[in-house]
Amino acid sequence: MKLVVLGLSLSSSWGNGHATTFRALLSAFAGRGHEILFLERDVPWYAGQRDLIDPAFCRLEFYDSVEALEDWRHEIETADAVMVGSYVPDGIAVGHHVQRTARGVTAFYDIDTPVTLAALREGRCDYLSAELIAGYDCYCSFTGGPTLDLLEWHYRSPMARALYCSVDASAYRPMDVPKKWDLSYLGTYSPDRQPTLEKLLIEPARLLPDRRFVVAGPQYPDDIDWPANVERIEHLAPRDHAAFYSASRYTLNVTRADMIEAGWSPSVRLFEAAACGTPIISDVWPGLNELLEPNREIIFAWNPEQVIVALHEDRADMGEAARRRILNQHISRNRAAELENWLQEAARMRTRDMAAAE
Structure with a gap:
């Protein structure tokens, strides 16, 4: 399969979780024998903070405007599948260009589904519209559960499927490093996450x-x-994540408000920390107990006192149990197989619908 991806960023992990998600998924997808072209908007913020210039698993190219996508018309037109990601600059215009140009399957990969749907409800989403949702052959959603029904029944997506984030098990694994911190947190600042960070780490x-x-x-x-006694690290490159988690007795998972409300929205950091065998303390949302079993594979916390109790315990066994669960179900190889299945299913549906229209 020839896949063209237009995503927020592959080259820079600075201030976003998209880059590591794309790297894990597309590396495994290429490992299944597929050819990938990643087109990234060349913007100053990421251009000055690139930590992956020449990926071994795909061809990475940059474009500077929607109009410049004409230079890639042939690749978009002839690809078996074209996938546009959430938060792509001028994503609505990019989506229309892809849907007009591509002859193969078109898909939208939303790594921010609850945030996207909240923005759509409020009329302030600048990378996706209801019209585009109905026009993409497949909506690959970071969020599962009832959100998939909402996408199909309310927004008229022909096919909505859960495509959770995943972890590259070769990059995220326990490392033999001294424990430096009792509790760590890795994540870009977000106003709606900050109250939970205050409650479960700062307090x-x-x-x-x-x-x-x-x-x-x-x-x-x-x-x-x-x-x-709270150390601050401004930016941690992906190559240092495994050592960071391994140096933590516990790590904290904090979820954005829209994702808590939607449920079934595990962040990539959850999978990465678990793959490193680090015990996780997390806020609570619907569906999390289906991914990791409370008190055996993860600790749920609502208040500072629960965190304090946990920090007085040694739960290395919990970290190991979570690691086994994640490596069995949520590594990038599994997710790449799911993406392949969804794109093939969308292609079959597209062929069926075209035949019916004739």
Whole structure:
């Protein structure tokens, strides 16, 4: 299969989870014998922070405007499948261009589904429209559960399928490093995640001054009152993630408000931390208990006291149990097989519908 992907970023992991998600998925997809062209909008923010220039698993090219996609018309037109990702700059115009040009299957890969749908409801989504949803042959959604029915019945997607994030097991694994922190968190600043971070990490840090904490990720405001025992790391490259998790006795998973409301929205960090065998403390949302079993593979927390109790325990067994579960169900090789299945199913549906129209 020849696949063309127009995604937010493959070249830079700075301030986004898309790059590591695409890298894991597309590397495994290429491993199944497919050819991939990734087209990335050349923007200053990512251009100055690139940590992958020449991927071995696909061809990476840059374009500077929607009009410049004409230079790639032949590739888009002749591909077996063309997939547009969420948060792509001028994504609505890009989507219309793809749907007009592609002769093969068209798909939308939403790594932010609940945020996307909230923006659509409020009329402020600049990378997707209801018209485009109905026009894509397949909607691959970061979120499963009832959201898939909403996409098909309300937004008229011909085919909505869950395509969760995944983890590259060769890159995310336990490492033999000293434990530096009792509790860590890795994630870009988000206003709707910050109250949970305050409650489940910053407040425990204030109450446990002899314990060590760390928050890694960019864009945190200067006015946050970090306790003295909370270390800050501005940016952590993907190559350093496994060592970061392995140096943590526990790590915290914090979920955006729209994703908590929708449920069934596991972040890539959840899979990556578990693959490293690090015990996870998480906020709670519908569907999480179907991914990891509470108190055996993950700890659910609603308040600082629950975090403090956990930090006084040694739950390496929990980290190992979560690692086994994730490696069995959520590695990138499994996800690439799912993507292949969804694209093939969409192609069959497209052929059937075209035959019926004749």
